[in-house]
Amino acid sequence: MTTEQSRPVHARPVRTASESRSEELAQQASAAYAERHAPPWAESARLAAEPKLTCPRCGQDDVRLSRSRGLLDRLAAAAGFKPQRCRACRTRFFSMKHG
Numbered sequence: 257m258t259t260e261q262s263r264p265v266h267a268r269p270v271r272t273a274s275e276s277r278s279e280e281l282a283q284q285a286s287a288a289y290a291e292r293h294a295p296p297w298a299e300s301a302r303l304a305a306e307p308k309l310t311c312p313r314c315g316q317d318d319v320r321l322s323r324s325r326g327l328l329d330r331l332a333a334a335a336g337f338k339p340q341r342c343r344a345c346r347t348r349f350f351s352m353k354h355g
């Protein structure tokens with residue numbers, strides 16, 4: 257009986273696909289954990305980080321979500337747009353949803 261066939265002592269030469277996959281899952285899990293346990297100020301910080309909408313007509317950033325009130329708005333919402341209204345010049349326009 258010989259011991260020539262013993263296990264190689266080299267460390268694992270390459271990372272396997274399953275390893276990087278489980279690492280990815282771990283990252284997702286920790287992200288989900290951070291979201292569940294986010295402090296109260298995290299939400300407003302996240303909102304503040306979003307790019308500010310500006311009115312395409314007057315350039316003001318005093319823009320608020322407009323209430324949906326019609327077929328067009330509902331179609332736009334289904335397509336991923338949100339109705340906005342500029343409070344400075346009353347222009348209504350649509351913006352892409354964030355996230």
Ligand SMILES: [Zn+2]
Pocket residue numbers: 311312313314315316342343344345346347
């Ligand atoms: Zn405007």
